[in-house]
Amino acid sequence: MIAALALVLPVASIVDAQSKGTIKIASQSPLSGGQAVLGEGIKLGAQLAVEKLKGNLEKAGYKVDFVPFDDQAKPDVGVANAKNINRGQGHHGGHPAT
Numbered sequence: 053m054i055a056a057l058a059l060v061l062p063v064a065s066i067v068d069a070q071s072k073g074t075i076k077i078a079s080q081s082p083l084s085g086g087q088a089v090l091g092e093g094i095k096l097g098a099q100l101a102v103e104k105l106k107g108n109l110e111k112a113g114y115k116v117d118f119v120p121f122d123d124q125a126k127p128d129v130g131v132a133n134a135k136n137i138n139r140g141q142g143h144h145g146g147h148p149a150t
Contacts, residue, residue, distance in 0.1 A: 072113035077102050078137045079118070082125035095120045 079098035081091035099118050106116035121137065123130035 074115040074117055075109060076117045076119050076140070078121055080121040080123050080130060080133050080137070083120065083122035085124055087125040091122070091125070 081094035121133040
Protein backbone atom coordinates (compact mmCIF):
# COMPACT_ATOMS: atom_id res chain seq x y z
CA MET A 53 0.00 0.00 0.00
CA ILE A 54 2.76 2.46 0.91
CA ALA A 55 4.62 1.73 -2.34
CA ALA A 56 1.50 2.57 -4.33
CA LEU A 57 1.06 5.80 -2.37
CA ALA A 58 4.64 6.84 -3.04
CA LEU A 59 4.18 6.53 -6.79
CA VAL A 60 5.65 9.45 -8.69
CA LEU A 61 4.87 9.48 -12.38
CA PRO A 62 6.73 11.64 -14.85
CA VAL A 63 4.49 13.10 -17.50
CA ALA A 64 6.13 14.60 -20.55
CA SER A 65 4.72 14.94 -24.00
CA ILE A 66 7.15 14.26 -26.82
CA VAL A 67 5.66 17.22 -28.66
CA ASP A 68 6.30 19.46 -25.63
CA ALA A 69 9.88 18.20 -25.33
CA GLN A 70 10.60 18.90 -29.01
CA SER A 71 9.22 22.43 -28.81
CA LYS A 72 11.02 23.08 -25.53
CA GLY A 73 7.65 23.58 -23.87
CA THR A 74 6.51 22.35 -20.49
CA ILE A 75 7.38 19.10 -18.78
CA LYS A 76 4.89 18.13 -16.07
CA ILE A 77 5.97 15.86 -13.23
CA ALA A 78 3.02 14.43 -11.32
CA SER A 79 2.81 12.85 -7.89
CA GLN A 80 -0.11 11.00 -6.43
CA SER A 81 -0.80 10.62 -2.74
CA PRO A 82 -3.66 11.07 -0.26
CA LEU A 83 -3.86 14.83 0.31
CA SER A 84 -7.25 14.71 2.02
CA GLY A 85 -8.83 12.43 4.56
CA GLY A 86 -7.26 10.34 7.31
CA GLN A 87 -3.97 9.70 5.50
CA ALA A 88 -3.40 13.31 4.43
CA VAL A 89 -0.39 13.73 6.74
CA LEU A 90 1.38 10.82 5.03
CA GLY A 91 0.34 12.09 1.61
CA GLU A 92 1.57 15.60 2.31
CA GLY A 93 5.01 14.20 3.18
CA ILE A 94 5.07 12.21 -0.06
CA LYS A 95 4.05 15.29 -2.03
CA LEU A 96 6.65 17.50 -0.37
CA GLY A 97 9.40 14.92 -0.98
CA ALA A 98 8.53 14.70 -4.66
CA GLN A 99 8.29 18.49 -4.92
CA LEU A 100 11.71 18.88 -3.31
CA ALA A 101 13.22 16.38 -5.76
CA VAL A 102 11.70 18.22 -8.73
CA GLU A 103 12.96 21.58 -7.46
CA LYS A 104 16.44 20.16 -6.89
CA LEU A 105 16.73 18.42 -10.27
CA LYS A 106 14.90 20.70 -12.71
CA GLY A 107 17.77 23.17 -13.19
CA ASN A 108 19.34 21.48 -16.23
CA LEU A 109 15.97 21.20 -17.96
CA GLU A 110 15.24 24.87 -17.36
CA LYS A 111 18.69 25.82 -18.63
CA ALA A 112 17.87 23.86 -21.79
CA GLY A 113 14.72 25.97 -22.29
CA TYR A 114 12.01 23.78 -20.75
CA LYS A 115 9.48 24.85 -18.16
CA VAL A 116 9.09 22.23 -15.42
CA ASP A 117 5.79 22.01 -13.52
CA PHE A 118 5.11 19.84 -10.48
CA VAL A 119 1.49 18.64 -10.40
CA PRO A 120 0.35 16.82 -7.22
CA PHE A 121 -2.80 14.69 -7.41
CA ASP A 122 -4.99 13.73 -4.45
CA ASP A 123 -5.88 10.04 -4.61
CA GLN A 124 -7.86 10.38 -1.36
CA ALA A 125 -6.38 6.98 -0.32
CA LYS A 126 -9.02 5.39 -2.57
CA PRO A 127 -7.92 2.90 -5.24
CA ASP A 128 -10.58 3.98 -7.74
CA VAL A 129 -9.55 7.64 -7.45
CA GLY A 130 -5.90 6.62 -7.82
CA VAL A 131 -6.67 4.65 -10.98
CA ALA A 132 -8.63 7.57 -12.45
CA ASN A 133 -5.78 9.94 -11.60
CA ALA A 134 -3.21 7.61 -13.17
CA LYS A 135 -5.26 7.40 -16.37
CA ASN A 136 -5.53 11.19 -16.53
CA ILE A 137 -1.83 11.63 -15.77
CA ASN A 138 -0.95 9.11 -18.47
CA ARG A 139 -3.09 11.04 -20.96
CA GLY A 140 -1.23 14.19 -19.96
CA GLN A 141 -4.36 15.90 -18.75
CA GLY A 142 -2.77 17.50 -15.68
CA HIS A 143 -5.27 19.83 -14.09
CA HIS A 144 -8.02 18.87 -16.53
CA GLY A 145 -8.68 15.49 -14.95
CA GLY A 146 -8.47 13.57 -11.72
CA HIS A 147 -8.20 15.38 -8.43
CA PRO A 148 -5.21 17.72 -8.57
CA ALA A 149 -4.24 19.36 -5.30
CA THR A 150 -4.75 23.05 -4.89
